[in-house]
Amino acid sequence: MMKSRRVLSSFSVMLMLALLAANASQALAQSPVSVTDDDVNRVASQLYCPVCENVTLDVCPTDICARWRESLRGKLALGWTDQQVIDYFVAQYGASVSGIPPKEGLSMLLYGVPPAAAVLLLAGGFLIVRKYKAVKPAATSPASPAAARSDGYRKKLEDDIEKELER
Amino acid sequence: MMPDEPTLTKKVEPNRLPGWVIVLSLAALVGFLAIIGSSLNKKSTPAFKIGDPIPEFTLTSFSGETYNSSELQGKVVVLNFWASWCVTCADEAAALQKVWTEMQPGGNVLFLGIAWTDTEVDALAYMDRFGITYPSGPDLGTKVSQLYRISGVPETYIYDTAGNLAAVKIGPFESETEIRSIIEGLLPEG
Structure with a gap:
């Protein structure tokens, strides 16, 4: 009798734990990663508007930027890292959106010229x-023969002037 | 007579940089200006002029078909750059679709839409809104638009059946008639 009660109680504990685990995993699956405006702006500030020059995505007022920010928010909500989001935008829209020139072609000059110029200046x-x-x-040393002369x-x-004045 | 009179003024030698430093600095400056000038000149001139052959590129449509530009000869190709956020693209979208619907059965014309800096969701919604059925795909990495050095959207490049650029339209088409007349002028007679 005692034994069957113990088995029953351990079974109910296991059942409760299983239910709790199922509930928790369901809750995790249902709620995506919460993304704040600060999160979006953090990544958006590293990306540039494709149609307006030198304006970052976080402060860009155009319609396309608003759409991109929403797309970015969606990626972050899926749990993507900042770098994954940036890489995705570069793959989709080209290197110019990241503001970092690609390490190929003439753009290589941008990586080579500043250090070379710095070395030359130094x-x-x-x-x-x-x-x-x-x-x-x-020029200034009084010990030099020219200066002594x-x-x-x-x-x-x-002395000559003084003598003349004394006369 | 004063013996060995020294002069009171001293001739100061100007401090000059070594010649090679001056030459190297000037060469670097000229080179830098040449690169900037060439880049600005490149930006301000169109990438292709009438008569130029279609450049090499690949476009994968939203529905997954792949189009290679080198395999498009024999057809009049209408290459239209557009974006769902572009107001003037919407002005010509219906006209383009209408002409495509008319000309597709003949099999001599191919319309290719290239969605520029667009999100897939918005691009598909736009296509749905205007009932666009001709193949359209994203310009991944903006490679094709960079190749054409487009200045914005919409821009349309029309190639003849030999694969040479026959017409360029910067901005939206005024009417279906405008599109139709350009294409009909390029189709073989009969």
Whole structure:
């Protein structure tokens, strides 16, 4: 009697757990990932309007942007990551929507020229600084023979003027 | 007479960058300006002129059929770029469909719609709204529109049966008659 009651109670606990699990999974399946406007804007700010230049999707007022934002919201609601959504838009609408130039063709220059220009500027700056450093001491050093000669001449000139004035 | 008179003024040598730095900088500047100029020039000129052959591209329609441009010779091809959000595209949509309905049975004409920067849901709703039955597909990655360097939608490119560009319409067609007259002028007589 005791044994059958124990079996019955453990069976009812298992049944309850199974029901709870089924309920939870059903609830998960029914409710998609909640997506806020901030979520949409976070991704939209990384994408550009296809018809208006240099306007990001989050602030773009056109009809097409509104549709794209809705499409974006739908993807996020399905659980897509930000990068998956961006990759989808690039595949659908081209690299220009991401604002990141593709690493092919002439666009490669955009990746190569700035670092090369920076290196050239640094090298140029270094050369100029080195040149100034080399020139300055020679021009101002009182210890240089030319400067010493000049000081001697100046003193002689001042003495001569003083003598003339005393007369 | 003053012995060994030094001068009071000192001739200052101008600080100059090495020649190779100047030459390299100028070359870089000229190259940069040339690239910008070429890019602007490319943008402002149409990609194709009348008589040019149809370029190589592939379009997969919303219903899953694939069209390769190199296999379209022998038919008059009407390539229409459109978008569901485009107001002026809606102005010509019914006219295009009407002419397609008339000319499709002859088998000498093919209309291809290319949905530009559109979502599939909106594009299909638009096609449904105007009863569009000619093949239309998304311009994936905007590859075809970049190839044609379209300036907007609608834009239509009409090819003759030899596969050469015969007419270009920037903006919407005024009427069915306009579309029909261009196509009829390209069809073989008889």
